[in-house]
Structures are given as structure tokens and as C-alpha cells.
Amino acid sequence: MLQTQNLMMDPRTSAQDVMRCDLCETAVVQMHCDTCLINLCKACVGEHISKGESNVHKVVKFQDRKLTTLYIACTTHDKERCKMYCKQCDIPVCISCISSNQHLGHELSKILQVLDEKKDTFTKERNELNDTVYPTYQDIASDVQNRISQLEKEYGDLSTAISKHGEDWHREIDKLVKKLKAEVDEMKNTQLQTLQKHLDEINKTMSDIKDEINSVEIAIDTNDMSKLFSVTSNVHTYRNLPHKIMPTLPKFIPGKIQGEELSKLYGALSSSSLTSDKHGYSMKTTQKSPEAGSSPPVKQLLDQPETVTTIDNTGYEYLYNVACLSDEEIWTGGNDSTMKLFSINRGSLLKSIRTKSGKIPSNIAVTKSGDLVYTDYWHRTVNIVKNEKIEEVIRLQNWKPKGVCSTSSGDLLVIMDSKDKKQTKVVCYSGSTEKKTIQFDDKGKPLYSFDTTCTYITENKNRDICVSDNAVVVVNQAGKLRFRYTGHTPAPKNEPFNPRGITTDSQSHILRADCNNHCVHIIDQDGQFLCYIDCGLSVPWGLCADANDNLFIAQCHWLKRQVKKIRYLQ
CATH class of the missing domain: 1.20.120 (Four Helix Bundle (Hemerythrin (Met), subunit A))
Known part of the structure; x- marks a missing residue:
């Protein structure tokens, strides 16, 4: 009761009734946030502090609060102070302005909220x-x-x-x-x-x-x-x-x-x-990568890429995916439920892992820690293989996962279709926790095609997110569209651009398999075409690059179910 009397007698308050908490609007005011300039009851202090993580809240007893905010004087009505804000007119307004019907039907906000x-x-x-x-x-x-x-x-x-x-x-x-x-x-x-x-x-x-x-x-x-x-x-x-x-x-x-x-x-x-x-510099990122502190050496593209070695017998009817475990070993995936680890130099099979569901893996990748990760489209799961044991990391409800990759920070990027196949989006996960979703551009239009069977994803060295669907769609870390690449003419076989696997290298080049033209497109980080890799390929599908910028290409042709190791940089 004494607290209530003190509130009613405070000379800095114009209310005739007991002041109420600005959050719950029922309890009596006991505290005040000097940072946000709002009144709180004790029960709402915790909720208020937890909402604005970017602010350092200074919550004090109501009687110890700072002086009342100096509101802007109304330019139309003398001696009136503006405590509201008209969003349509983009100006502060006072009570008299509102009463005059000048802002009838306009969206109004408390000026403290605008502040x-x-x-x-x-x-x-x-x-x-x-x-x-x-x-x-x-x-x-x-x-x-x-x-x-x-x-x-x-x-x-x-x-x-x-x-x-x-x-x-x-x-x-x-x-x-x-x-x-x-x-x-x-x-x-x-x-x-x-x-x-x-x-x-x-x-x-x-x-x-x-x-x-x-x-x-x-x-x-x-x-x-x-x-x-x-x-x-x-x-x-x-x-x-x-x-x-x-x-x-x-x-x-x-x-x-x-x-x-x-x-x-x-x-x-x-x-x-x-x-x-104009594009000589790029904005510095605030995130640190393990490579931070030293720039990768500049490597020039070879005039004639060369095949270093070939793994001829992978055992698949159709070979779709390849992922580098190291510069000595690669994982592969095809049109059955078995994922296989091969020795690159010997071409021998080292290990086989069968998917948990017995279904074909949509895509495979290797995490930063060296574990195999794969997506199961039909069972709507993302799984990690650790010590030959399969752990289900993510289970989706109304979405089906397609492409997956591991980022430099250890997160997973997953591109997925909605259950009705009318939407596609990219989601970033830390473990099983969803961190960020990328689906639309600045105009609210879909970034990604949902009418394509094969969709792959990778992260570039500048942390752009590169997706391969019917085109190469590249967005920055914040999800803002940077560019779309839809092919280059003339193409080696003069066929329409039919993109498949995607990967990047130490020079931030983006490499994209084109199965129709039996080649790989190389573009720079800004989407400018550089050259083709066209060295006797047959239906190139999956791509990956190792730490030494060797390119591994999974060929899908039923007569050439091979993995080729290609050297294309000096």
C-alpha cells in the first residue's frame, strides 16, 4: 500500500491512477529500465531483459529512475509534446495532431518504441x-x-x-x-x-x-x-x-x-x-576462420586441365555423389543405399556404410571434424556417421532434405523442399538447432527453384552460400542475393545448361558440373565465367575439391561410373 501511495505522489508522473507495468499492463509499477525507458513490475523484469539481447539493460527501482524522456515539441501545436509517431507520415505527433483527424487511419506507434x-x-x-x-x-x-x-x-x-x-x-x-x-x-x-x-x-x-x-x-x-x-x-x-x-x-x-x-x-x-x-576489395568479415591470418597463395588456371588418376570400378549402376575425406580418401554415393570410401591412389574400396533406412542418400558431405553426413529425402532426416554408427541429427516434419554441406564454422547447411514440392529453402543448423533460414529475396520472391530433382549446396571461402538447382544461386552470409549464373555460351556441346554438383576452391572459384555439355563451368566469386573443364568427361554429376585444389568428378554415365581426379590449377 505504501508503494502505491509513493507512485501516485511522484511529481514526475502525470497519471491520476496507479501506474501500471508497460508489459503486463496490470501489475503496479515497481521497477524502471533506464535503457529502454519503460516501467516494469518485478515479475516482468526477467522477460524484459531476455528480449533485447543487443542492449545492456539498466533496471532500477522506479523512484531511482532517470528524469523523464525529453519528448519532441510539436511543430503544429504549441506547448504540446509528441508521444506518438505516425509511420505513414514519418513524423512525431502529439495528442492534438491525432485528435485533428490528420492522421486518421494511419498506423501510429509509441514514440518510445520508435526511439x-x-x-x-x-x-x-x-x-x-x-x-x-x-x-x-x-x-x-x-x-x-x-x-x-x-x-x-x-x-x-x-x-x-x-x-x-x-x-x-x-x-x-x-x-x-x-x-x-x-x-x-x-x-x-x-x-x-x-x-x-x-x-x-x-x-x-x-x-x-x-x-x-x-x-x-x-x-x-x-x-x-x-x-x-x-x-x-x-x-x-x-x-x-x-x-x-x-x-x-x-x-x-x-x-x-x-x-x-x-x-x-x-x-x-x-x-x-x-x-x-571496382571489385578489388571485399568487406571484411567479423567471423574468424581457421585460415584467418594468412591469405591463400594465388593460383592460376591451367590452360589444359589434366587427369591425375581415375577410380574405374565404383560398383554403382549410376554414380551421383563424391565427397573428400582427405587428399588420400573419398566417399561416394550412387543409386543404392551404400556409401563407399575409396583410396584415391590405389583405387581400392576401404569401407562401406549402408544408410539407416535402406534408402538412397540424396547427398553426402564430410563435416569439419571428418565425419560423413548424408541426407535421407524419403525419411526426411539428416544423419552423421561416427565410428561407423549412424546418428540421426535432424528430423524434418513438412520438409524433405536434399543437398547438404559442412561450413567453415562447423554448422550444416541443408537445402530442402516442402512436402508439397512447392517451396525450397536453405536452413543453417548448429547440431540440431535451426540458426537461420534463407528462402526469399528482398522483394519476397523465392530464391530457389522447387521444380528440380537435383539440388546441391556448398559454402565458398568468402562464406557466400552457393546453391545449384536450375542455375547457380549465390547469396551472402545474411541471405542477400548476390547473383545468379545460368550458363555461358558457346557451350562445349551446344546443349542447354543442365547443372548438377557444385564445389569451391581456395581461390573462391565456384565449380559447377554441367551433365548435358559433359563439362565443368568455373566462375569467380562474383559470377564471372572463367573457363570450362572439358577433358573427356561423360555426364559429370557430383563434385568436390580437396585442400590442395584437386577436383574430383563423379561421372554418372552408365558405361563410365568413374571418379576422376583432375588438376586444373597451377
Whole structure:
């Protein structure tokens, strides 16, 4: 009773009745969250704290709360404060505005709720600036600085080569040597100035980002709504990364000493250049991978891919799937219930595992820990084989699993069809716990085809999720569509693109089997076609790549039920 009297007499409260909890709206107010500016009873404190995981809630006794929020003054009605927000008009409104029927039929929200939403948005953007954007620019600055140092070294090497060639000549050509070196210096200075200017712009942007972070943090911490609504976030501007400038050095072309026309015979410099690549940089991810800290070496595509070895007798009538356990062993799956482990070099069968249900496995993969995982479409399960014992990890109700892969973080990505075969989606699982679902694009349209029998999935090194259905559909970690790849012309057999298995390599290339054209398409991480692997393949179906970028291709042709090991990178 004493608590109730205190609440009714509090001068900061305008209510004539006992104040009620903002959550349950029945119990008497006893506590207050200074972070979210809402009143709570003791029973609702736990529920409130558990909802907003991104906020650090400061819950205090009601009488110890901060001063009441400074509401925005209404621009239309003097002495009125705006405690509501019109979503259609996108403006704060007061009680008089609402009573005037100006906003009749409009969706109204409590302004405190809008405040929470804005703070949450600013918090996420602040975190993105802190955790992703700014570190990315730091990496870019370091990259440009390294290029400057490398450019100095390579131009130094170029000058040294010219000097060594000049030692073979007599004094009368010293003037020519100086002239050529002056040209080198001029080219070098031009490129260094361009790169230095590029670095200065990046450093300026990094400074602007830090200022942006500070502004957003001030907005997040304030209860002054005028200040909050005056803040404008520019994070979308910083998401557009700068072009990557790549200097090209001139080449010194020495000539033979013949005593005449020394300027021609001594040699000349080829022209230098600076190229700007819009897609040269990618946004830094906040997740750490085991490979983080060292970039994979750059490998070039071979002009002519070569077959290293072939496993001829797999024992299947039709061979569909292949998955790398190591650089020495591979799992296979075909049109029966047995999954087989083969030695790559010997081509011998090491082990056989029969599916728990006796049905054909839809797809197989190897987890990060080296266990075999397979999907059972008809029994709607995802299963892991550990020590030759099968464990059911996921059982679906109204969905049927098709493709599966293990991610760099140890999660499972599963692509599945609805029971009525009218929907398809990708679900990320940690163990048996569903973490994320990807099904629609920004416009609410389905990302994936549900009218295809074969669907495969893999994760790229940049953590894009790559799905093979009637096309190659690539989304980023957040599920936002990056691109669709629907084939390249001319195709080796001039047949329609008929995609099957999919895999990626250390260079973030995406490799896609095309059974109609008896080849494998290689595209880069942005969907640009690079080349075909076309070396006597026959109905290529399943694909996988080992840690050394060897490609394994399961051929489905009834006369060539083979696994081919292909080398396609230098």
C-alpha cells in the first residue's frame, strides 16, 4: 500500500491512477529500465531483459529512475509534446495532431518504441562500422601501403637491371642511361603519387568513419529526441568500397650492342599503367576462420586441365555423389543405399556404410571434424556417421532434405523442399538447432527453384552460400542475393545448361558440373565465367575439391561410373 501511495505522489508522473507495468499492463509499477525507458513490475523484469539481447539493460527501482524522456515539441501545436509517431507520415505527433483527424487511419506507434528501434538500428550500424567497415579500410590501407613498398622495390630492381646492362656499354652512352632512368623515375613518381593520393583518401575515409562512429554512439546514448532525430547515418556510403588500384610496371627491353643507333639498340621502357578495379576489395568479415591470418597463395588456371588418376570400378549402376575425406580418401554415393570410401591412389574400396533406412542418400558431405553426413529425402532426416554408427541429427516434419554441406564454422547447411514440392529453402543448423533460414529475396520472391530433382549446396571461402538447382544461386552470409549464373555460351556441346554438383576452391572459384555439355563451368566469386573443364568427361554429376585444389568428378554415365581426379590449377 505504501508503494502505491509513493507512485501516485511522484511529481514526475502525470497519471491520476496507479501506474501500471508497460508489459503486463496490470501489475503496479515497481521497477524502471533506464535503457529502454519503460516501467516494469518485478515479475516482468526477467522477460524484459531476455528480449533485447543487443542492449545492456539498466533496471532500477522506479523512484531511482532517470528524469523523464525529453519528448519532441510539436511543430503544429504549441506547448504540446509528441508521444506518438505516425509511420505513414514519418513524423512525431502529439495528442492534438491525432485528435485533428490528420492522421486518421494511419498506423501510429509509441514514440518510445520508435526511439528503441532507432537506437537498435544505430547500434547495429555502429557495430558494423566498428567490426566490419573500419577494419576493412584498415586492411585496404595496409594493402596500399604494401603495394607502395613493393612498387619501390620493383622499381629499384628495374633500375638495377638497367644499370647492369649499362655496364656493358662505353662512356658515350651514359647520357642515354641517365635519360632512361629519368623516365623510370618519372613513371615511378607518377604511380607513387597516385597510390599515395589513393592512400590519403582511404585514411580520410577511415577518419570520417571514426567520426561517424562517435556521432552514432552519442545518438545511442542520448535521451534527447531532437538530437537523436538530427543524426543521419552514412554507413551506406562507406559500404561502397574504393576501387583497387593496380600499378603495372614498364619492362626494360635491352638491345644488342652494334655501335649504331644506340638509343634504339640499348633498349627502351614499355609504358606503365594504373588500373582501377571496382571489385578489388571485399568487406571484411567479423567471423574468424581457421585460415584467418594468412591469405591463400594465388593460383592460376591451367590452360589444359589434366587427369591425375581415375577410380574405374565404383560398383554403382549410376554414380551421383563424391565427397573428400582427405587428399588420400573419398566417399561416394550412387543409386543404392551404400556409401563407399575409396583410396584415391590405389583405387581400392576401404569401407562401406549402408544408410539407416535402406534408402538412397540424396547427398553426402564430410563435416569439419571428418565425419560423413548424408541426407535421407524419403525419411526426411539428416544423419552423421561416427565410428561407423549412424546418428540421426535432424528430423524434418513438412520438409524433405536434399543437398547438404559442412561450413567453415562447423554448422550444416541443408537445402530442402516442402512436402508439397512447392517451396525450397536453405536452413543453417548448429547440431540440431535451426540458426537461420534463407528462402526469399528482398522483394519476397523465392530464391530457389522447387521444380528440380537435383539440388546441391556448398559454402565458398568468402562464406557466400552457393546453391545449384536450375542455375547457380549465390547469396551472402545474411541471405542477400548476390547473383545468379545460368550458363555461358558457346557451350562445349551446344546443349542447354543442365547443372548438377557444385564445389569451391581456395581461390573462391565456384565449380559447377554441367551433365548435358559433359563439362565443368568455373566462375569467380562474383559470377564471372572463367573457363570450362572439358577433358573427356561423360555426364559429370557430383563434385568436390580437396585442400590442395584437386577436383574430383563423379561421372554418372552408365558405361563410365568413374571418379576422376583432375588438376586444373597451377
